Amino acid sequence: MSMFCFQCQETVRNTGCTMRGVCGKPDTAANLMDILIYTLKGLAVWAKERQPFAPISQDDGHFICQGLFVTITNANFDEARIIAYIKEALARRESIKSDFLQKYKAKNGQPFAKTLPDCAFWTAETDSAFYEKAKSIGVLATANEDVRSLREFLVIGLKGVGAYTHHAAILGFDDQSIYDFAVEALASTTRDLPMDAMLGFLMQAGEHAVKAMALLDKANTTTYGNPQITKVNIGTRNNPGILISGHDLKDMEELLEQTQDTGVDVYTHSEMLPANYYPKFKKYPHFVGNYGGSWWHQDKDFTTFNGVILMTTNCIIPVKDAYKNRIFTTGNAGYPGVKHIPNRPQGGKKNFSVIIALAKTCPPPQELEKGEIVGGFAHAQVLALADKVVAAVKSGAIKRFVVMAGCDGRQPSRSYFADVAQALPQDMVILTAGCAKYRYNKLNLGDIGGIPRVLDAGQCNDSYSLAVVALKLKEVFGLSDV
Numbered sequence: 413m414s415m416f417c418f419q420c421q422e423t424v425r426n427t428g429c430t431m432r433g434v435c436g437k438p439d440t441a442a443n444l445m446d447i448l449i450y451t452l453k454g455l456a457v458w459a460k461e462r463q464p465f466a467p468i469s470q471d472d473g474h475f476i477c478q479g480l481f482v483t484i485t486n487a488n489f490d491e492a493r494i495i496a497y498i499k500e501a502l503a504r505r506e507s508i509k510s511d512f513l514q515k516y517k518a519k520n521g522q523p524f525a526k527t528l529p530d531c532a533f534w535t536a537e538t539d540s541a542f543y544e545k546a547k548s549i550g551v552l553a554t555a556n557e558d559v560r561s562l563r564e565f566l567v568i569g570l571k572g573v574g575a576y577t578h579h580a581a582i583l584g585f586d587d588q589s590i591y592d593f594a595v596e597a598l599a600s601t602t603r604d605l606p607m608d609a610m611l612g613f614l615m616q617a618g619e620h621a622v623k624a625m626a627l628l629d630k631a632n633t634t635t636y637g638n639p640q641i642t643k644v645n646i647g648t649r650n651n652p653g654i655l656i657s658g659h660d661l662k663d664m665e666e667l668l669e670q671t672q673d674t675g676v677d678v679y680t681h682s683e684m685l686p687a688n689y690y691p692k693f694k695k696y697p698h699f700v701g702n703y704g705g706s707w708w709h710q711d712k713d714f715t716t717f718n719g720v721i722l723m724t725t726n727c728i729i730p731v732k733d734a735y736k737n738r739i740f741t742t743g744n745a746g747y748p749g750v751k752h753i754p755n756r757p758q759g760g761k762k763n764f765s766v767i768i769a770l771a772k773t774c775p776p777p778q779e780l781e782k783g784e785i786v787g788g789f790a791h792a793q794v795l796a797l798a799d800k801v802v803a804a805v806k807s808g809a810i811k812r813f814v815v816m817a818g819c820d821g822r823q824p825s826r827s828y829f830a831d832v833a834q835a836l837p838q839d840m841v842i843l844t845a846g847c848a849k850y851r852y853n854k855l856n857l858g859d860i861g862g863i864p865r866v867l868d869a870g871q872c873n874d875s876y877s878l879a880v881v882a883l884k885l886k887e888v889f890g891l892s893d894v
Contacts, residue, residue, distance in 0.1 A: 415439035416551050419568050420485040435486050436730035443546030444494040445483040450549045451501040452479050454531035456598035462512035473591025474581045480574030481744050486727035490746030529602040562610040563601040569617035576624040576873050582662045585631035593620050625876035637691035638792035643784040644688045645701030648777045655717045657681035658724030666761045668696045676771045679703040682847050686870035689788035706820035706847035716778040720771040785853050787868035791880035809860050811839040817875050820847045841865050846872035
């Protein structure tokens with residue numbers, strides 16, 4: 413095998429991709445991602461040693477989260493940019509290492525002499541050495557299957573924590589405890605630990621995932637207001653357009669600002685649909701609504717859209733010739749040959765002028781459908797309707813809440829979710845978040861006394877809202893558990 417990746421639900425035979433990722437990731441990119449994780453572990457090892465003298469800085473902590481984010485499924489296929497992250501990780505590691513060694517010697521009067529793992533020292537003179545090293549440090553390098561499983565489970569959990577923490581940091585919200593845990597947890601995967609200790613790190617990863625989602629919820633709602641019940645247009649207008657996909661609301665904000673009064677409309681796609689629910693974005697008359705469906709429909713949706721596409725994060729799939737000259741990536745997203753919008757300068761904004769200029773030359777989107785879909789049921793909005801919801805439950809009008817949330821997938825068996833949504837009794841309400849909702853959010857499932865039977869809280873990270881709602885209902889009805 414030339415690679416091994418098993419971090420998503422689409423892997424070959426549900427065991428792992430060994431030649432090329434089902435997502436489209438080539439073995440070379442997969443191996444570079446293994447190296448990036450390896451170098452982040454080395455950075456974490458030295459940061460952990462330095463903790464008695466100084467905690468990980470917010471900047472270095474954010475970089476760790478960003479580096480983890482780059483390696484998640486369908487985020488970045490651009491090998492040159494992954495190599496740039498590796499080199500930056502090595503440079504940051506050496507800086508932390510040098511700082512620690514000086515502080516240690518000053519305090520103890522002698523050089524540091526502890527034995528540390530290879531990732532704390534490894535480097536490479538050439539880019540080709542990165543690919544070669546990957547053969548010996550990938551997922552399967554750990555022989556013991558139980559140890560391997562626990563270590564990789566932790567790393568995959570940290571990728572999720574990293575993604576949400578990165579989004580919060582972009583909006584100026586940080587939590588030092590998350591950065592400290594990322595250091596501790598990554599470093600732990602380089603040591604031989606008892607099973608109980610490894611399971612303990614996994615439980616802590618779950619706790620920090622909730623903490624990261626709460627932080628991002630605070631960042632989003634503080635910056636853009638609490639999501640409101642919104643009817644989202646799914647039709648089109650007769651202007652050229654830009655279709656924004658991914659998850660990054662900061663990019664959404666800056667794109668709307670820069671397209672104002674240009675004659676170019678803005679539409680959301682897939683996980684950006686919930687941007688329609690935030691009060692701050694509602695003031696833009698050229699923000700039309702949502703176009704298309706979930707991530708795996710993008711090859712068709714992007715083709716018929718006709719205009720420019722901006723991928724802000726995951727989930728990009730292999731780019732088709734039909735739209736390769738009008739798709740751009742930004743942030744942690746990347747694809748070979750696709751033009752990339754650079755990060756915003758310190759204290760500044762991203763420059764989307766190239767995208768806007770190209771959009772003006774494009775024909776309007778081809779209309780796929782007409783109508784509206786309703787969303788905006790994050791925790792603040794649902795709790796504002798608490799009296800109405802509680803009354804419906806007490807009267808028996810609502811018998812049960814069913815959570816169906818997460819990511820959509822392209823397997824035909826995923827039709828199960830639409831089948832369930834249609835088969836559920838009329839006295840049941842579906843709580844949803846993430847792009848799985850596209851399986852049923854356009855179905856006519858009706859309402860219960862004015863309460864829609866599908867309550868969409870938002871993006872995948874807004875699953876946090878569903879937990880808040882469940883806990884509130886538990887409290888209101890005096891229950892011992894959800």
